[in-house]
Amino acid sequence: MAEAVVDLSAIRHNVRTFQRRVHTGTEVMAVVKADAFGHGAARVARTALDAGATWLGVARAGEAMQLRAAGLTAPIFTWLYDETELIWLADVDVSVSNVAELNHVIAAPNVRNVHLKLDTGMHRGGSTPDQWIELTRAAAYHEAQGSIAVRGVWSHLSHGDELDASHSRRQLQLLTTGVALAKRAGLTPQYVHLANSAGAITLDAPECNLARIGAGLFGIDETGAGLRPSMKLMSKVAQVRRIKAGEGVSYSHTYVTPRDTTIALVPIGYADGIPRIAAGQASVFCRGIRMPVLGRITMDQFVVDAGDLAVEPGEPVTIFGDGGSGEPTIAEWAEWAQTIPHEIYCGLGARVPRRYIEEAQR
Numbered sequence: 001m002a003e004a005v006v007d008l009s010a011i012r013h014n015v016r017t018f019q020r021r022v023h024t025g026t027e028v029m030a031v032v033k034a035d036a037f038g039h040g041a042a043r044v045a046r047t048a049l050d051a052g053a054t055w056l057g058v059a060r061a062g063e064a065m066q067l068r069a070a071g072l073t074a075p076i077f078t079w080l081y082d083e084t085e086l087i088w089l090a091d092v093d094v095s096v097s098n099v100a101e102l103n104h105v106i107a108a109p110n111v112r113n114v115h116l117k118l119d120t121g122m123h124r125g126g127s128t129p130d131q132w133i134e135l136t137r138a139a140a141y142h143e144a145q146g147s148i149a150v151r152g153v154w155s156h157l158s159h160g161d162e163l164d165a166s167h168s169r170r171q172l173q174l175l176t177t178g179v180a181l182a183k184r185a186g187l188t189p190q191y192v193h194l195a196n197s198a199g200a201i202t203l204d205a206p207e208c209n210l211a212r213i214g215a216g217l218f219g220i221d222e223t224g225a226g227l228r229p230s231m232k233l234m235s236k237v238a239q240v241r242r243i244k245a246g247e248g249v250s251y252s253h254t255y256v257t258p259r260d261t262t263i264a265l266v267p268i269g270y271a272d273g274i275p276r277i278a279a280g281q282a283s284v285f286c287r288g289i290r291m292p293v294l295g296r297i298t299m300d301q302f303v304v305d306a307g308d309l310a311v312e313p314g315e316p317v318t319i320f321g322d323g324g325s326g327e328p329t330i331a332e333w334a335e336w337a338q339t340i341p342h343e344i345y346c347g348l349g350a351r352v353p354r355r356y357i358e359e360a361q362r
């Protein structure tokens with residue numbers, strides 16, 4: 001009944017937008033973690049690579065393995081893994097933040113390529129600056145032994161979405177110093193990477209040659225980069241009825257009709273990722289107008305106000321889209337749910353089939 005229509009041409013457009021915005025020679029890593037923000041990792045990965053991305057990035061070992069199982073052969077980088085998972089990560093580049101992790105990688109005979117992570121201010125993983133020299137020296141030793149290759153040095157921005165890039169520039173400076181120290185230890189990292197989607201737009205970073213683009217692939221546009229939303233979430237009216245003034249709607253009757261009203265049932269709910277907290281503000285798009293959600297959003301369904309319109313079962317309902325026809329956008333849903341679009345995308349349930357198209361259909 002519900003479906004998430006993924007516009008692959010938007011993802012292509014977004015990849016190319018980033019390629020134009022970064023320095024010549026800087027490669028794009030398509031970050032397809034969390035099933036590509038709910039869009040379907042393998043399909044998005046293929047599309048992004050086809051549009052010019054050269055790397056795939058994931059947060060977890062299992063996600064990297066799924067991409068390999070789907071037949072993707074591009075370089076993959078993962079930054080979170082359990083020691084016991086390393087055995088499966090042959091042919092996947094892994095992040096290393098300290099000597100203990102380095103030793104785990106060395107003990108895993110299949111894993112070769114590592115990217116050393118320096119904490120430049122995010123304080124969410126990475127080597128502390130005071131342990132960096134020890135880490136780079138240990139890595140250089142093991143590289144000379146032939147057991148690993150340090151392919152990259154990297155870090156992560158904490159304020160990438162701020163148009164004033166002074167915080168990001170400070171982080172870039174620290175990373176550049178870290179790279180110099182790594183070279184002094186004898187390493188020759190091929191890649192230096194720092195920026196996420198927002199940072200790739202706000203921070204001018206000629207010192208880097210790889211950008212890790214996640215949210216931007218899906219048109220989450222934190223910096224006004226001209227990205228296109230990648231998903232339209234659709235449902236259909238399941239039932240329609242006329243109720244009298246003074247009637248309560250949905251659990252606990254938190255909404256009571258002020259007048260006689262036509263109400264329509266939309267069969268999608270919080271089990272599908274529709275945030276329950278958005279009720280009260282949320283609306284959906286049907287018959288060319290926005291129909292407010294009435295009362296509580298339940299697990300599988302909610303009710304909307306069709307006013308006096310004679311809507312009929314089977315009529316399409318847009319939960320969110322690119323806003324081009326007046327429908328709500330995912331940014332609006334995020335606001336109604338007091339969150340960010342990322343969380344809405346990631347919460348989209350397994351019950352909602354994803355359908356892929358190549359052009360925005362309105």
Ligand SMILES: *Cc1c(COP(=O)(O)O)cnc(C)c1O
Binds near residue numbers: 033079197198214
């Ligand atoms: C999620 C993530 C990214 C992508 O960030 P976006 O803001 O979604 O582009 C890049 N690097 C790391 C380490 C991440 O966790």
